[in-house]
Amino acid sequence: MTRRQAPSQRDVAELAGVSSQTVSRVVNNRTNVDASTRERVLSAMHVLGYWTNGAARALATGQSRSFGVISFDLSAHGNARTIEAIAAAAADADYSVNIVGISAPTEEAVQRAYTRLTSQAVDGVVLIEARILDTATVHLPTGVPVVIADGDPGRSFPAVDINQAAGARSATRHLLDLGHQTVWHVAGPRDSHAALRRAAAWHATLKDAGRTVPPLLFGDWSADSGLEAGRSLAAREDVTAVFAANDHMALGIIRALHEAGRSVPGDVSIVGFDNVREASCFLPPLTTIHQDFEAVGRRCVELLLHQMAGEGSGGPTPGTLATIMPRLVERASTGPPPGP
Amino acid sequence: MTRRQAPSQRDVAELAGVSSQTVSRVVNNRTNVDASTRERVLSAMHVLGYWTNGAARALATGQSRSFGVISFDLSAHGNARTIEAIAAAAADADYSVNIVGISAPTEEAVQRAYTRLTSQAVDGVVLIEARILDTATVHLPTGVPVVIADGDPGRSFPAVDINQAAGARSATRHLLDLGHQTVWHVAGPRDSHAALRRAAAWHATLKDAGRTVPPLLFGDWSADSGLEAGRSLAAREDVTAVFAANDHMALGIIRALHEAGRSVPGDVSIVGFDNVREASCFLPPLTTIHQDFEAVGRRCVELLLHQMAGEGSGGPTPGTLATIMPRLVERASTGPPPGP
């Protein structure tokens, strides 16, 4: 069979016996079309199976009704949840979402991604800047609204930010309040904004409380890296409390502790970060910091829409920061330190 | 500040003192441009910060160099991994990926999503049809290549399919081979293709082996639903082997068993499905069926590209089926049944 050519407004116009301009009006729900004319056009559209050509409309209007999302590691839990929320919020505003993944955390890769997106004529971009780039500032070609999620809020773009410090602080405080002398920390990778901010807040909280701060361990977010860190933790008698920078590493740590015959929370308490959906079914159920990824996604598109609206009318918001607060959810992996 | 208008080929042409046609040639890397002319054009492009307008190009060429992906539940583990792989494979072929989520498993929702995508002028669509639609056949407007992933391979579209039956069979057989009299199954939701196919294969395997088949339990993929199913399983003395339709439900089941004082795998063996990255850190490390989501994603874009290439030249592949084989990975959650 031969490839069926998509019908154009002209075809519809011809069949309905009107001008293509009238068809355009009907398509865009203009009021100044006679009811019977609209009816004829509509049925002609239906007969022909007409659907509006997005490329042509985008060209004519200068708007594509789509947003771009740039992200590392699309399948990482937090990113996947955030993207899902962005897609949902965008759909509500009748926008679609164009995803591009980044393999290496270099500015060049971000540039390429941005380029790919602008060549798709997106109306806005959200950059999920989970990793630190190799240069201090991304220099994005201007012209398209940008929002940064999960990145360095010090940038000159509007950003939506989960308050990592508050989350890490409440995790650490929770453990201290339980009576632990100090708390160990297994951080995420060194090139992660979130990891660094959590580690810094853990450090500060310990300092403020006048506690000694134990050496910092690093993982890569994976359960396996948590397992490894957990093994070195398990080798020391003096650790009674650990704050893991995410739930999966916490899982690995728990397994390591378990293998070493230390009980959780009897001998050592653990708190994670993320509140992964299955955290309540860990053994033991994990105390962790809940992050509201859905809110992040929603705020991202709100900020984008807001920038687009403000454009030209002395637009506001060149540096806005929307902060989402995480919260502690207590389950069974934490308790008082073992008696002497 | 006023909104800077994006420069066009015409602007570049003017600055470089050539025709816009020549600029077009340079942009598209045509060979028939004099080196010095190309140089002038290139530098003019650079000065102006020119970038090609995707909408205009799409209109002129009829190709947008982007694919659409329709999926339920973007953040579900398997879907997220598949989408990531699609995005990567698409990027390799210099395509970008337009995501649209579906909330309800109705054909109407799929139609809307498809409509949204075609209005974005995508060159192909992959439908991750994890849920069963409310009508037997999706009737997609023709004109754009479609590939179905993770859905009903009986459709008239090319599909890439993980062999769910083979996976479920090897899970069940593994348990039987270990000496268990029969194996219980906690299935995914009733409206899931994958869940149904796994359950059917479990059933058939038991029948073939002449075993009694215990009542089927249903969950919804979540760990919490696994917990619930696990509790009813734990209430019966005679269950020694359980095949869970995914790893997260397996986690919930393990927790339920643990709470009931039954050991895994001492008293009851468990195998999951997915091979989630952290499965090796469960307590105990989970025996499960590995699914190669990356392969699925890659094959999807291969099939799309293939359809696009075959178009017109007596195109082949109107019903192709690419099958990906899952495999059992043995860890510590399975063993022989307890002695009498």
Place this chain on the structure above:
DNA sequence: TCCGCCGGGCCTGGGGCCAAG
């Protein structure tokens, strides 16, 4: 004269074809 409905012409940014230098 004003208003509701409709069509003509031109514009969006680029690409293909063809002829000319």
Place this chain on the structure above:
DNA sequence: TCTTGGCCCCAGGCCCGGCGG
């Protein structure tokens, strides 16, 4: 033969003008 420019087309949208009541 190789380079280059003119012209028209892609599919729609907007401005403006016209027609009729």
